[in-house]
Amino acid sequence: MPVTEQALTDALKQVVDPNTGKDFVSTKVLRNLSVQGGEVAFDVELGYPAKSQIAALRSALVAAARSVPGVDNVSVNISSKITAHAVQRGVQLLPGVKNIVAVASGKGGVGKSTTSANLALALAAEGASVGLLDADIYGPSQAMMMGVNGRPESSDGKTMEPLLGHGVQVMSIGLLVDQDQAMIWRGPMATQALEQMLRQTNWQELDYLIVDLPPGTGDIQLTLSQRVPMTGAVIVTTPQDIALIDAKKAIKMFEKVGVPILGLVENMAVHVCSNCGHQEHIFGAHGGQKMAAEYKLDYLGALPLAMAIREQADSGTPTVVAEPDGELAGIYKSVARQVAVAIAQKNKDFSSKFPTIKVSKDT
Numbered sequence: 200m201p202v203t204e205q206a207l208t209d210a211l212k213q214v215v216d217p218n219t220g221k222d223f224v225s226t227k228v229l230r231n232l233s234v235q236g237g238e239v240a241f242d243v244e245l246g247y248p249a250k251s252q253i254a255a256l257r258s259a260l261v262a263a264a265r266s267v268p269g270v271d272n273v274s275v276n277i278s279s280k281i282t283a284h285a286v287q288r289g290v291q292l293l294p295g296v297k298n299i300v301a302v303a304s305g306k307g308g309v310g311k312s313t314t315s316a317n318l319a320l321a322l323a324a325e326g327a328s329v330g331l332l333d334a335d336i337y338g339p340s341q342a343m344m345m346g347v348n349g350r351p352e353s354s355d356g357k358t359m360e361p362l363l364g365h366g367v368q369v370m371s372i373g374l375l376v377d378q379d380q381a382m383i384w385r386g387p388m389a390t391q392a393l394e395q396m397l398r399q400t401n402w403q404e405l406d407y408l409i410v411d412l413p414p415g416t417g418d419i420q421l422t423l424s425q426r427v428p429m430t431g432a433v434i435v436t437t438p439q440d441i442a443l444i445d446a447k448k449a450i451k452m453f454e455k456v457g458v459p460i461l462g463l464v465e466n467m468a469v470h471v472c473s474n475c476g477h478q479e480h481i482f483g484a485h486g487g488q489k490m491a492a493e494y495k496l497d498y499l500g501a502l503p504l505a506m507a508i509r510e511q512a513d514s515g516t517p518t519v520v521a522e523p524d525g526e527l528a529g530i531y532k533s534v535a536r537q538v539a540v541a542i543a544q545k546n547k548d549f550s551s552k553f554p555t556i557k558v559s560k561d562t
């Protein structure tokens with residue numbers, strides 16, 4: 200009996216992508232199916248970076264194709280293509296940057312910078328081209344965490360080159376101005392400096408730019424979330440009530456300006472004793488999960504309060520690169536994958552193709 204395309208499609212439809220929860224056929228991710236006798240070939244183009252996922256996806260797809268009687272050889276070509284997705288209405292994309300993801304927290308000190316650094320590195324580990332912008336004007340820490348130093352170079356006196364840390368393009372306000380000087384900037388001065396830094400960096404073909412925002416929901420944060428073309432935001436919180444109250448303010452702020460929240464990361468969720476492994480919910484249990492449910496947000500994962508996370512970030516080699524195959528890196532990578540998948544499922548950016556027409560009562 201000859202192998203039919205229909206039989207193959209039916210078999211391949213049974214394979215569900217664990218990252219999206221959908222199959223590859225009905226989402227048209229599987230393309231160019233060809234059947235010649237017992238020889239089968241097709242392409243799969245994922246919308247998110249997935250180096251660590253490809254082997255498993257390939258074997259699932261090959262097994263499904265082989266389950267069709269008469270199939271001898273299966274050749275699958277799996278690749279990732281990350282596209283630019285829609286941002287706030289009326290805001291233009293940045294040249295060379297497909298998707299900007301803001302990492303925010305209402306409260307300071309909850310681990311926003313540590314999460315940003317590991318998120319950036321996890322996306323890069325999955326094969327994406329990634330940048331990290333440290334916009335925390337009053338407490339820049341990404342140069343330290345990403346292990347970069349020195350002044351960014353400029354060949355034309357107008358634009359600057361990002362520094363490279365573990366393969367990620369890094370720019371930080373801390374690399375450009377004296378901390379004492381930046382501390383006295385307020386409101387418009389601070390936002391102007393930050394926007395300048397964002398727009399005058401020569402980002403090289405980024406799939407994702409992670410922006411470590413200053414903590415809080417004041418004027419600076421509000422102005423940036425209105426003006427910077429953001430695909431979405433990730434909220435970092437610790438489980439205690441006071442951090443959750445502030446995280447809610449951040450959620451409200453993004454809602455107001457039309458930036459979708461990609462999900463919530465709970466940091467320092469549980470303390471794991473480095474002596475005996477005993478676990479303790481120092482800041483209370485399930486706070487983040489409850490909040491995610493209350494606000495209908497995706498709960499992206501929980502990081503424990505772990506000595507290794509602090510030591511590795513403070514020494515310029517965050518956990519995702521220090522122990523890439525460890526359990527903690529696994530959590531960061533899972534968070535990163537969910538962020539990338541959430542972005543892939545958003546509308547593509549058509550702002551450059553469609554004119555915007557304003558309709559009012561008088562027209």
Ligand SMILES: Nc1ncnc2c1ncn2[C@@H]1O[C@H](COP(=O)(O)OP(=O)(O)OP(=O)(O)O)[C@@H](O)[C@H]1O
Pocket residue numbers: 304306307308309310311312313314335338340414466467502503504505506508509510512513
């Ligand atoms: N999961 C964790 N386990 C242990 N230590 C952590 C964890 N996450 C962050 N830290 C440590 O807690 C401190 C604060 O984290 P971080 O600087 O990332 O927070 P932040 O929200 O960016 O703070 P700020 O508001 O000052 O910018 C750092 O010393 C960091 O190494």
Ligand SMILES: [Mg+2]
Pocket residue numbers: 311312313335338340
């Ligand atoms: Mg910080």
Ligand SMILES: [Zn+2]
Pocket residue numbers: 472473474475476477
């Ligand atoms: Zn103990």
